[in-house]
Amino acid sequence: MKELWTSMASLMAVWAFSRTFLTTVFPPELLFAFTKLFQRLFNCFSSYCYYDITEIEGVNTNELYTAVQLYLSATAASSCSATSSNRLSLTRGLNSSAITFALSHSDRLIDEFNGVSVVWEHIVIPRQSQTFSWRPLPEEKRGFTLRINKRDKPYILEPYLEFINIKANEIRRKNEDRLLHTNSRGSLDSRGHPWESVPFKHPSTFDTLAMDPVKKAEIMSDLRDFADGQAFYTRTGRAWKRGYLLYGPPGTGKSSMIAAMANFLKYDIYDLELTEVQTNLELRKLLMKTSSKSIIVIEDIDCSLNLTNRKENAGAGDRGSFGLFDGAPDVETGGNNNSVTLSGLLNFTDGLWSCCGSERIFVFTTNHIEKLDPALLRSGRMDMHVFMSYCNFPSLKILLKNYLGCTPEDVGTEMLRRLEEVTCAAEMTPADVSEVLIKNRRDKDKALRELVEVLSIRAEKNRNGLRRIEAEEVAEEEEKREVESLKEGGAAAGGGHLAEETWKTTRG
Numbered sequence: 001m002k003e004l005w006t007s008m009a010s011l012m013a014v015w016a017f018s019r020t021f022l023t024t025v026f027p028p029e030l031l032f033a034f035t036k037l038f039q040r041l042f043n044c045f046s047s048y049c050y051y052d053i054t055e056i057e058g059v060n061t062n063e064l065y066t067a068v069q070l071y072l073s074a075t076a077a078s079s080c081s082a083t084s085s086n087r088l089s090l091t092r093g094l095n096s097s098a099i100t101f102a103l104s105h106s107d108r109l110i111d112e113f114n115g116v117s118v119v120w121e122h123i124v125i126p127r128q129s130q131t132f133s134w135r136p137l138p139e140e141k142r143g144f145t146l147r148i149n150k151r152d153k154p155y156i157l158e159p160y161l162e163f164i165n166i167k168a169n170e171i172r173r174k175n176e177d178r179l180l181h182t183n184s185r186g187s188l189d190s191r192g193h194p195w196e197s198v199p200f201k202h203p204s205t206f207d208t209l210a211m212d213p214v215k216k217a218e219i220m221s222d223l224r225d226f227a228d229g230q231a232f233y234t235r236t237g238r239a240w241k242r243g244y245l246l247y248g249p250p251g252t253g254k255s256s257m258i259a260a261m262a263n264f265l266k267y268d269i270y271d272l273e274l275t276e277v278q279t280n281l282e283l284r285k286l287l288m289k290t291s292s293k294s295i296i297v298i299e300d301i302d303c304s305l306n307l308t309n310r311k312e313n314a315g316a317g318d319r320g321s322f323g324l325f326d327g328a329p330d331v332e333t334g335g336n337n338n339s340v341t342l343s344g345l346l347n348f349t350d351g352l353w354s355c356c357g358s359e360r361i362f363v364f365t366t367n368h369i370e371k372l373d374p375a376l377l378r379s380g381r382m383d384m385h386v387f388m389s390y391c392n393f394p395s396l397k398i399l400l401k402n403y404l405g406c407t408p409e410d411v412g413t414e415m416l417r418r419l420e421e422v423t424c425a426a427e428m429t430p431a432d433v434s435e436v437l438i439k440n441r442r443d444k445d446k447a448l449r450e451l452v453e454v455l456s457i458r459a460e461k462n463r464n465g466l467r468r469i470e471a472e473e474v475a476e477e478e479e480k481r482e483v484e485s486l487k488e489g490g491a492a493a494g495g496g497h498l499a500e501e502t503w504k505t506t507r508g
């Protein structure tokens with residue numbers, strides 16, 4: 001034993017000496033070239049292929065890396081013995097409800113696919129300090145290396161990666177961990193991502209959403225078609241994205257509808273705060289960092305964007321028409337780049353950049369559709385315009401069911417008739433109706449009585465308001481008529497005077 005240790009020590013000493021000798025005698029470039037050559041020689045004789053999957057690819061997060069991470073996490077969890085060490089790191093991310101098993105640095109995992117063994121290795125290396133970078137990058141470079149036997153590669157690589165993607169999507173859906181991302185000015189997280197994320201756990205669903213059932217079914221079927229439409233979008237040469245414009249008075253459920261959409265499709269939400277974005281270029285970077293299967297939301301678009309920018313920036317020619325050259329003056333030609341313009345935004349929703357990423361839904365909301373630039377409303381720009389209206393009778397029945405657990409039978413025919421009479425005329429938002437119901441939810445009868453009362457008062461007020469407006473209009477009309485007739489009388493008198501004058505002149 002003692003001899004063994006002595007020879008080990010001698011070997012280490014020789015190794016240390018040779019290293020020092022080599023680094024002193026040969027310049028580092030030569031050593032690097034030598035190492036590369038050695039690697040190539042090794043690769044020629046090796047019977048394996050190696051594939052690197054890095055976390056960040058160019059400017060984008062590599063979605064394959066995330067997929068592999070999820071897949072290996074599940075594999076590592078199910079068979080700890082497949083890993084090179086008995087130690088796995090367990091994490092539960094801030095935004096996740098699931099425990100993740102992760103390989104630590106240089107850990108290996110043996111996986112099997114279609115009877116073929118492959119080896120995964122997780123590589124983490126410190127990033128060299130950069131002199132300049134247009135965006136801060138994580139301090140460490142992370143990546144997976146996949147080792148496959150050369151003879152297995154032709155028939156295993158593609159199906160294996162496809163299988164990993166499918167599995168990762170399944171795991172994602174199972175965890176149902178969806179995120180709500182938001183941006184704030186100039187803030188980047190430790191990994192250089194411009195979005196801050198929190199778990200998205202909004203309880204709104206299409207079941208709880210009070211709106212016309214026919215319209216609701218139409219929207220749900222549209223969303224379903226979109227999510228299942230990959231083949232359709234590819235076949236028709238369209239970018240796989242869809243735009244919805246939700247408009248209506250405050251409290252009619254626009255934000256609730258967005259949450260319901262996300263819960264229905266199990267998509268993440270990117271809540272884009274446009275007022276925090278300073279330039280079109282920044283906007284482009286933010287949108288490039290959104291993942292697929294997500295809803296990109298811009299609330300109150302009329303307040304977020306200076307819509308006059310477009311007209312000011314449009315300049316000559318057809319730039320204002322948002323064709324192929326949308327946004328071109330802002331970035332490509334180095335034109336006005338100091339603000340976010342509608343043109344810059346639309347370039348992502350339906351311009352050239354719309355194909356960047358896939359399976360994305362854009363939702364814009366506004367309380368004042370009349371304030372929006374007609375270019376935004378033009379057909380084909382936003383695929384669906386959804387008017388979120390005041391509470392009508394079908395919506396009211398949904399709210400009664402949600403808040404009081406009452407079916408129409410429970411409410412009774414007489415009460416239903418009274419509610420139906422006043423609901424539309426009251427022009428109350430679902431938010432206002434909900435307030436009355438929440439307050440009295442413990443006493444259904446009281447809730448219904450108060451609801452009828454409130455609705456009736458509002459309906460009466462509206463009718464009075466309407467009567468007053470009508471009366472004002474009638475008075476205005478009468479006043480106009482009087483002025484007209486006075487003018488006519490004056491003109492007739494003036495005309496007579498003129499005729500008299502003319503006659504006098506002629507005679508004179």
Ligand SMILES: Nc1ncnc2c1ncn2[C@@H]1O[C@H](COP(=O)(O)OP(=O)(O)OP(=O)(O)O)[C@@H](O)[C@H]1O
Nearest residue numbers: 208209210249250251252253254255256430431434
């Ligand atoms: N159609 C609806 N169905 C169910 N609940 C609704 C509906 N509309 C409003 N509510 C209730 O009212 C509250 C406010 O609704 P929400 O924030 O979705 O309105 P909004 O249209 O987005 O308003 P704003 O224009 O002010 O943003 C929600 O918490 C929700 O409970």
Ligand SMILES: [Mg+2]
Nearest residue numbers: 254255256299
């Ligand atoms: Mg809202």
